[in-house]
Amino acid sequence: MNIKRRLTLKFVLQLAIAGTVVLLIAGITLFWMLQRFVEISITRNFASVGLEQLVESSWIGKDGIQFTPSLLEQVKKNQGWLQSLDENGHVVSAYNSPNDIPRQYGPGELVAYWTGVQPFPYELGVWIQQKNGRLYTLVYGAPNRLDPILKQVKEGALPVADKQLVLPGALAGEISTAHAFIQLIDSTGLELVSYNKPNAVPSQYTVQDLALRTLYSERYGYRMKTSYDEQTGRTWLVGEPNDRWATNTGKKPLIPEEAEVLLIGSGVMFAVLLVLFILLSLWQAHRFGSPMLHMLVWLDSIGNAVYKEPVDRRGLHPSRTPAGKWRRRYRIFAEVMVSIEKLSATLQRDQAMRELSENWREEWIVGITHDLKTPLSSITGYAHLLAEPAYDWSQEEVRKFSATMLDKSAHMDMLINDLAMTYRLKAGILPLETMEVELNVWLEQTLVQAAADPAYGKQRIVFHAAQTDVRTRLYTPWLERVVNNLTANSLLHNPSDTVLTVSLFASEDNSSITIQFADDGDGMDEATLSRLFERYYRGTDTASTSNGSGLGMAISKGLIEAMGGRIAVETKLGEGTIIRLIWN
Template sequence: MNFKRRLTMRFILQLAIAGLIVLLIAALTVVWMLQRFSEISITRDFASVGLERLAESSELSKEGIRFAPELLEQVKKNNGWLQSLDEHGQVESAYNTSKDVPTQYGPGELVAYWTGTKPFPYRLALWTEVKGGRQFTLVYGAPNVMSPLLEQVSGLSISATEGMPELPESIRLELQRKEVFVQLIDSEGMELLSYNKPDVIPAQYSIQELVLRTTYSDRYNYHMISSYNTETGQTWLVGEPLAKKSGAGTAALIPEETQVVIIGATAMLAALLILFVLLSLWQAHRFGAPMLHMLLWLDAIGNSIYQEPVDRRGYHRSRTPTGKWRRRYRVFSDVMVSIEKLSSALQREQAMRKQTENLREEWIAGITHDLKTPLSSITGYAHLLAEPSYEWSLEEVRRFSGTMLDKSAHMDLLINDLAMTYRLKSGILPPATLDIELNAWLRRALDQAAADPAYGEQQRIIYYAAPQEVWAKIYTPWLERVVNNVAANALLHNPPDTVLTVSLLAAEAGSGYTIRFADNGDGMDEATLERLFERYYRGTDTASPSQGSGLGMAIAKGLIEAMGGRIAVETVLGEGTVILLIFGS
């Protein structure tokens, strides 16, 4: 998997995980809000909501029905009581009941209390449930505050003072203490009088409005009952809040659902903010640290420091002590490997450049020495000839002149070789080439090379021609220079009895040819072989009596490649060296 795909998959995975966490936070928030809404509904109207929850959560045991403790606690908070009746109306279990609550009900008695046809100090709610094949009836009772008050106010004579009914002091105190309001409306639904009425209660009712408010009390957070006077067409309304404020005061609507929504939304946004902050910090640690490490490494490379930065303990930050990638660096492993390769390449280049500089300095020192030596001889002989106090004979003048000519020729050779190396480096091409028969041409070139006095009087070059004619299109001065340089390298840098064998080998089907130079000299070690064709490497020191410039093999390689061939070397230390000039294969 490449770097792009790994990075893409990593970001997709992280976004997916973050999305799942966001969904989980949202789900938990919704669940909490629903639970709070349910608790609010139970608190406001336990008779319709809580009784159903009690029946659903009840369990049948040997002792009877057991209920959820938190729901029983809510019964107590509402100043209510709970009874469980069997099929015969007998109370089997009860909770928070007072002495005025019956322990046995007749069939018609319970219904009369429930429907209000028979006076009862409590408002009743009934729920029937089947458990274990037996039928149970749950009876929930809450103090009946409004019915007695409605009965009292509906029998009063109406007289108003400043829009308020004249109520007895005892009734007014009772209304305030129990946070109950009273309202009188006419036959058109218009308010005539009110007392202790909150702002959320309207001053005018339509038929639908009054039906909804008296039937669905939990929707409006107020429980209301009414009494209609057929003679006057007026209606008395008495109501109390389903959820009351703690302490004394006027009843008011508490927007608990809104508070729950605000709290839930705030908590969810805070959790998401914390999540994204933690995710950002984690991303900075996971991706920022490796990127910073790579930037530091690249900056170090720019300052010629090619080692990877290390921590305080001396370990690489990207790897464990065992050499494995650390987890946060794995996704960047391709980039790190590329930086390592770049660092290694630049380090090798720096070492090679330093080595090349050293070789250049050595070579320049050698060339300077080689130039100064013949120049000193020329200068010395010139001073001798110019000295007026001596009368040189003709023979001495000719001997001095010959020496000066030899030294000048050596200097010219050094300068030409140096110029040739730079011309080859710039990529020169051979001048016009000629078609020649290589067997005859190579024999003549080797005969001329063997005539060099530096090789001694004995014949040290042996030539083996190809069995058939070999025609080649070459620039003969360059090839002659190569033959002379290779022969000089073999005969001048080996023992005096070394023999050079030259063979011309024609390739099959005339597709090319090879000139093979093989000597039986000392051979070369690995270090010398590796540097044989370097421009700034001399196989001999500057004190050697060789007339060479130290550039012969470098020039030979450059000329062969410029003519479209290649040169190869095989050598064994102590046994000799084979140099192959290969063309066309």
């Protein structure tokens, strides 16, 4: 898998995990908020919400029906009580029940108390539900404060001027303790008088408004009881806050409980997400930033010609374990790290080769300078002899001196041409004009001319022609130079009894041609073979022979490649050398 796919997979996986965590946190927050809303609803209206929760969360134990302790605690907090009835109206179990309530209910009795037809000192809530094949009836009672207050107000309140009521002292104290309020409205819904009325309670009602506020008290924050007088058309209203806690403590929260839950839940969720984002950012910086920073430092070091991987304060490579394996956070960038390693190794090797080539070039310059000075010294010496007026040279001596000077000049010209040719080949020159030749005939003639050199000795070159005519297009001056270079190397740098065998091989359609030069000389070692075609390497010192520039093999390789071929060498120390010129 390449780095693009690995990074894509990593980021997609991380985003999926991060998204899942965010959804999980949001889900937990939403669940907590819903639970709190249910608790608030139970606190404010236990008769409808709490009883259902009691039945849903109940279970049958060895002692009968059992309820959730937290809901029972809420019953007690609301100053209420709870009874569980069987199908005959008998109380099976009870919780926080006072002494003034029945222990058994007749079929019509419970309904009369529940609907308010029959006076009862408590407000009742009844919940009937079937569960596990059994029919459960729960009766919830809470203190009925509004009905007694409404009764006393009707009997003892006296309206006075300026919309004020005169109340008996005990009743006024009870109303203040319960944070209740009283209103008297006329037949049009306009307030005539009031007592302890909060600012949130209106001073005028429509038919619909009064009905909604009476039936759906949880929407408006106040529970209300009304009493209508047919004779006067007036209506008494008594109300108290839905929040029992605020009623009991005398305190009122600054913001509604629902808004507080929403703010707390949202705040905690965003705080957790912020912390999660910071931790994820730090982890991402450690996971991806550290390797990238390490690679940038490494590349910067390469730019400063330091090709080794940077190490930490302990002298260890941060990208690898002591066992040499990639560390986890570097594993995803393994391909890039390997590429940088290869780049470093290549640049380091190239630097070493440049330094080595520089040394070879210095050595070659020293050698070529020596090779140029040797014939130049001869030419200069003979020129001085010829120019010396004190001597009267004979015609034979003058010709002898001139021949020597011409030979040395030719040698210098060869050295200069070789040097120029190496730079021309490096620039990528091409043959001036190729020509069609028959290689059997051409190669035989070229070898005959080469064998005529007295320095080679006699009968040291053997030629094996191809079985058929081999016609191809080549630039023969270059090929002749290559043949002369390879012949000279084989016969001058090997023992005097070495024999060079030149063979020509070709396919039927001449699409593949090979010229093989095989000698039975000393051969070469691995070090010499590896540097055979280098421009500034000489296999022998400059003083060993005057018939070479040290560039012959480099020039031969460049000329063959410029003509579309390649050169291959096989050699073994003590067994000779085989050099093949191949076109295919």
